[in-house]
Amino acid sequence: MIEIRPAWAWLPDGLHSGVSVFIDENGRIASVEKTDAPPHQDLEDVALFPGFVNAHSHAFQWGLRGLVQNEESEGNFFSWRDRMFDLANTLNPEEIYRLSLSAFKAMRASGYTAVGEFHYVHHQPDGTPYNRPTELAEAVIEAARKTGLRICLLHTAYLRPSGVDDRLSPGQSRFIDPSAEVFLARHQMLLDTIERMGDDRVTAGVAPHSIRTVPLEAISLLMKQTKGPFHLHINEQPREISESLKEYGMRPLEVVSRAGALTSRTTLVHMTHAEEQEIQKAAQSGATICFCPTTESDLGDGIGPSKMALEHGINCSIGSDSQVQMNPFEEMRLLEQNERLKLQKRLVLPADINRTLSHRLLDVGTTGGALSLDLSAGAIKPGNWADFMEINLSDLDLLGADPACIPDIVVFSVSPRAVRGTWVGGQRNEAPPLFAGAIKDR
Ligand SMILES: [Zn+2]
Numbered sequence: 001m002i003e004i005r006p007a008w009a010w011l012p013d014g015l016h017s018g019v020s021v022f023i024d025e026n027g028r029i030a031s032v033e034k035t036d037a038p039p040h041q042d043l044e045d046v047a048l049f050p051g052f053v054n055a056h057s058h059a060f061q062w063g064l065r066g067l068v069q070n071e072e073s074e075g076n077f078f079s080w081r082d083r084m085f086d087l088a089n090t091l092n093p094e095e096i097y098r099l100s101l102s103a104f105k106a107m108r109a110s111g112y113t114a115v116g117e118f119h120y121v122h123h124q125p126d127g128t129p130y131n132r133p134t135e136l137a138e139a140v141i142e143a144a145r146k147t148g149l150r151i152c153l154l155h156t157a158y159l160r161p162s163g164v165d166d167r168l169s170p171g172q173s174r175f176i177d178p179s180a181e182v183f184l185a186r187h188q189m190l191l192d193t194i195e196r197m198g199d200d201r202v203t204a205g206v207a208p209h210s211i212r213t214v215p216l217e218a219i220s221l222l223m224k225q226t227k228g229p230f231h232l233h234i235n236e237q238p239r240e241i242s243e244s245l246k247e248y249g250m251r252p253l254e255v256v257s258r259a260g261a262l263t264s265r266t267t268l269v270h271m272t273h274a275e276e277q278e279i280q281k282a283a284q285s286g287a288t289i290c291f292c293p294t295t296e297s298d299l300g301d302g303i304g305p306s307k308m309a310l311e312h313g314i315n316c317s318i319g320s321d322s323q324v325q326m327n328p329f330e331e332m333r334l335l336e337q338n339e340r341l342k343l344q345k346r347l348v349l350p351a352d353i354n355r356t357l358s359h360r361l362l363d364v365g366t367t368g369g370a371l372s373l374d375l376s377a378g379a380i381k382p383g384n385w386a387d388f389m390e391i392n393l394s395d396l397d398l399l400g401a402d403p404a405c406i407p408d409i410v411v412f413s414v415s416p417r418a419v420r421g422t423w424v425g426g427q428r429n430e431a432p433p434l435f436a437g438a439i440k441d442r
Contacts, residue, residue, distance in 0.1 A: 051113025053369025
């Protein structure tokens, strides 16, 4: 049993001092207790928060940084996508591992302690499966294990180039399986491999890439034949909606609903161009929404309906998606800030006396992602994994802060520079010499 006694701890009901967090030998929180003892010497300047949960990531897109901000002509989502296909086409398993490792290191250093990795590069460049068909998924998982990040591998099904435009782009062959059955066979292999790993930081879910690339019947089959988190990109671009109307005569969310895939297992990634009735329908189903505002702004997608989603009581989460920024604080606060720009008002997302705006946003960054990925994480409470982020109260952004203001400053002002360290399953990311004396056997 180890004890951590920080100066401050963010618990489900707010910020507290005089708290001891006990971690059991399995890496879970055994108890959270009141104490009169002073903080551990090395934690006098630390506020302990739950680690952020990154509910939507494509790790290999770390390699796109710096390559997609110049085009010969005006760019858009689809010209960006061509560059992404070009990159995907060049990667071998070692490079997938290397890029994933960089992305995951940066994630952990910025305060994320878990990732939902939406993984869709499966095959060799000509579309031939590897001898071990799960080789690339395993490379991504190994990179996460190397950094100690908790990972839910969202094994992605991609069955056609696009619904109404079936031209195959270079690079896409690596993503595409000939049928849902072939995908499901590989999914079983992946589940077996993960079971053999015996690492409780590694879990899996299923992700039909989008309604563009997976037909309705296949989405339906995947929902029926699998368990666990079920993620898909949806309503990201107006073109997706017009293609859906052309192919099915209905909007994308209706396609998912007809497939029987709008459930409490489902996370709808983006929903940028959703209408209010779609938000209402999602709310009734218990589905969750993941917003990725730094990527959505980089791609020119638009501003997602975070206000509407939270007003309808939908569980929301954040994702670093294309990795254009590795900054969970920014993903979280942009849900409010973008609405302010749009509405020319302040304090826009729903909040009340019991849950302030900052509290709501911290929940989106932590418990929201944990629910989406079906993880016992996201809050400092008994039974959950001991996944934490240490906020350095000596960081420049927090200098002279009144303790009562710490949550608001963390949500609206700090950068990842304030993250002094993270814990996953009771393991700190590094063992700084000063910290060694701060934990002790009970
Ligand atoms: Zn994505």
